[in-house]
Amino acid sequence: MTTRVFILSDHTGITAGSIARALLAQFPHQSFELEEHPFLDSRDKVETIAREIERLGAAHQPPLVFSSFVNPEVRERLKAACGKRLFDIFEAFTPPLERLLGESASPVTGQLHGIGNAGSYTARIKALDYAMVHDDGSITKNYAKADVILIGVSRSGKTPTCLYLALHNGLQAANYPLVDEDLETTQLPAVLRDYRQKLVALTIDPKQLHRIRQQRRPGSRYASPEQCEWEVHQAENLFRKHHIPVIDTTAISIEEIAVHITAEIMGRTGAPPS
Amino acid sequence: MTTRVFILSDHTGITAGSIARALLAQFPHQSFELEEHPFLDSRDKVETIAREIERLGAAHQPPLVFSSFVNPEVRERLKAACGKRLFDIFEAFTPPLERLLGESASPVTGQLHGIGNAGSYTARIKALDYAMVHDDGSITKNYAKADVILIGVSRSGKTPTCLYLALHNGLQAANYPLVDEDLETTQLPAVLRDYRQKLVALTIDPKQLHRIRQQRRPGSRYASPEQCEWEVHQAENLFRKHHIPVIDTTAISIEEIAVHITAEIMGRTGAPPS
Numbered sequence: 001m002t003t004r005v006f007i008l009s010d011h012t013g014i015t016a017g018s019i020a021r022a023l024l025a026q027f028p029h030q031s032f033e034l035e036e037h038p039f040l041d042s043r044d045k046v047e048t049i050a051r052e053i054e055r056l057g058a059a060h061q062p063p064l065v066f067s068s069f070v071n072p073e074v075r076e077r078l079k080a081a082c083g084k085r086l087f088d089i090f091e092a093f094t095p096p097l098e099r100l101l102g103e104s105a106s107p108v109t110g111q112l113h114g115i116g117n118a119g120s121y122t123a124r125i126k127a128l129d130y131a132m133v134h135d136d137g138s139i140t141k142n143y144a145k146a147d148v149i150l151i152g153v154s155r156s157g158k159t160p161t162c163l164y165l166a167l168h169n170g171l172q173a174a175n176y177p178l179v180d181e182d183l184e185t186t187q188l189p190a191v192l193r194d195y196r197q198k199l200v201a202l203t204i205d206p207k208q209l210h211r212i213r214q215q216r217r218p219g220s221r222y223a224s225p226e227q228c229e230w231e232v233h234q235a236e237n238l239f240r241k242h243h244i245p246v247i248d249t250t251a252i253s254i255e256e257i258a259v260h261i262t263a264e265i266m267g268r269t270g271a272p273p274s
Numbered sequence: 275m276t277t278r279v280f281i282l283s284d285h286t287g288i289t290a291g292s293i294a295r296a297l298l299a300q301f302p303h304q305s306f307e308l309e310e311h312p313f314l315d316s317r318d319k320v321e322t323i324a325r326e327i328e329r330l331g332a333a334h335q336p337p338l339v340f341s342s343f344v345n346p347e348v349r350e351r352l353k354a355a356c357g358k359r360l361f362d363i364f365e366a367f368t369p370p371l372e373r374l375l376g377e378s379a380s381p382v383t384g385q386l387h388g389i390g391n392a393g394s395y396t397a398r399i400k401a402l403d404y405a406m407v408h409d410d411g412s413i414t415k416n417y418a419k420a421d422v423i424l425i426g427v428s429r430s431g432k433t434p435t436c437l438y439l440a441l442h443n444g445l446q447a448a449n450y451p452l453v454d455e456d457l458e459t460t461q462l463p464a465v466l467r468d469y470r471q472k473l474v475a476l477t478i479d480p481k482q483l484h485r486i487r488q489q490r491r492p493g494s495r496y497a498s499p500e501q502c503e504w505e506v507h508q509a510e511n512l513f514r515k516h517h518i519p520v521i522d523t524t525a526i527s528i529e530e531i532a533v534h535i536t537a538e539i540m541g542r543t544g545a546p547p548s
Contacts, residue, residue, distance in 0.1 A: 012533040013533070015292045015293060015296065019289060022363070023363075023364070023371055023379075026371075026380055027377055027379060028380060030375060039534075084370065085374065087367050089293055089297075092367070094297060094300065097297055097301075097338075100359060101304060103303065103304065105297075105300035105301060106300055108302070122486075122489065124434070124528075128434055132409075135406075159406075160398070160399060160402055163441065167437065215400075256286055259286040259287070259313070260313075
């Protein structure tokens with residue numbers, strides 16, 4: 001039997017949703033159906049959903065509710081509707097935090113996400129423009145301005161990672177694809193030589209690379225197992241020879257790659273990227 | 275005096291960091307210094323940071339610690355080091371959830387983020403390729419394949435929103451910039467007429483648009499207050515005339531815009547976008 005799960009928030013609900021998914025993933029034998037209700041930012045909207053929850057409860061189908069509301073009155077209303085089935089981030093952590101800090105919380109909405117940080121909005125858009133202009137080695141003359149330059153074979157994950165780093169961290173991330181002529185030697189491509197310290201390499205399992213390229217250009221030389229095998233092998237030799245930090249993207253997600261890279265950069269510069 | 279805040283996780287720590295920022299934002303009179311330690315995925319790594327925390331405590335500078343660890347033993351170790359100053363997502367919510375579901379949790383790491391969902395990784399990369407190819411009205415012939423088409427004047431937020439929707443929701447989002455010739459009439463541009471149902475409009479305060487464009491092309495006609503005023507006015511008339519849903523991006527973040535759009539799409543199709 002499937003359990004309905006409501007994700008409720010006075011803002012985007014992205015964090016409440018992440019927490020719900022993380023927690024529910026620990027119960028693989030059960031099935032859940034998530035239903036997201038963001039921006040419940042008025043008494044009326046909250047009251048409507050609270051009544052819906054009460055209705056479901058009366059029908060013996062009470063949903064699980066994961067929520068993030070800064071307003072304590074709203075949390076009280078939901079607690080009345082959900083009882084033990086309510087998991088609210090602020091309810092769980094704010095009171096103990098108030099005791100520790102010796103100060104009562106002043107409800108502030110919408111601070112949940114880095115991207116929401118208006119102060120650096122411009123920096124992020126600037127970084128995004130940079131990432132798009134410097135995608136795929138198309139323009140290499142502004143590498144001096146890059147916070148990081150990702151190198152790797154085609155389809156190793158460079159572009160999504162650069163865009164993620166720009167959107168989330170405001171990092172100016174360029175990427176340079178290693179093509180056959182780069183891979184025939186173990187020399188660093190000339191355009192990269194002055195920027196050795198900015199380089200982070202992405203690698204990937206050749207079989208996975210083959211699968212990804214097959215979807216893009218079925219049956220092509222580009223997608224052939226031999227070509228993928230050769231490119232990855234040559235690329236990894238090059239990375240090793242020049243002591244470039246390498247991240248294997250085969251089994252990890254874009255934001256995992258991004259966090260590894262920001263950690264790399266922090267390790268080098270000592271300063272967090274955003 | 276600044277309070278040091280550690281963000282610890284066996285995975286990216288992105289969600290633990292979001293929660294920390296959200297909670298601490300409620301204490302504007304205090305100053306905090308966040309320090310992120312992701313991928314603490316071995317006993318040694320955890321032990322090292324636990325000892326560092328104990329050292330700071332002994333020196334009467336105990337940090338606040340926000341964490342997400344699926345392994346209960348790790349949480350115990352950290353609790354021993356942090357005492358009341360530990361805020362762990364799994365510690366707070368897993369036990370009550372186990373009681374409700376009548377099943378004990380099986381620790382699973384790395385399920386925190388949609389992007390981490392391997393099953394749809396390919397869909398997201400496909401969506402990202404689509405968004406980049408169909409950015410800025412450059413190619414309009416594949417609009418039939420779009421999940422959504424964003425329209426608005428230049429610099430109203432279309433591109434970052436499309437990329438976010440692709441990366442996070444796996445949505446094929448195209449965008450079409452309204453230029454002077456489109457704005458001189460209240461007709462929908464010809465290329466958009468067949469896709470009326472896929473359109474979502476972005477608008478922005480003309481003063482804000484002026485500030486943004488000034489940074490891009492200082493002193494240009496493109497950036498002038500009059501031009502910005504005229505474009506936004508004409509665009510909003512067009513949106514109104516054709517009953518296109520409008521999102522004002524002036525004061526909200528990229529992911530707020532994205533959540534509004536996915537809500538729009540769900541409202542239309544009844545099905546969640548990812």
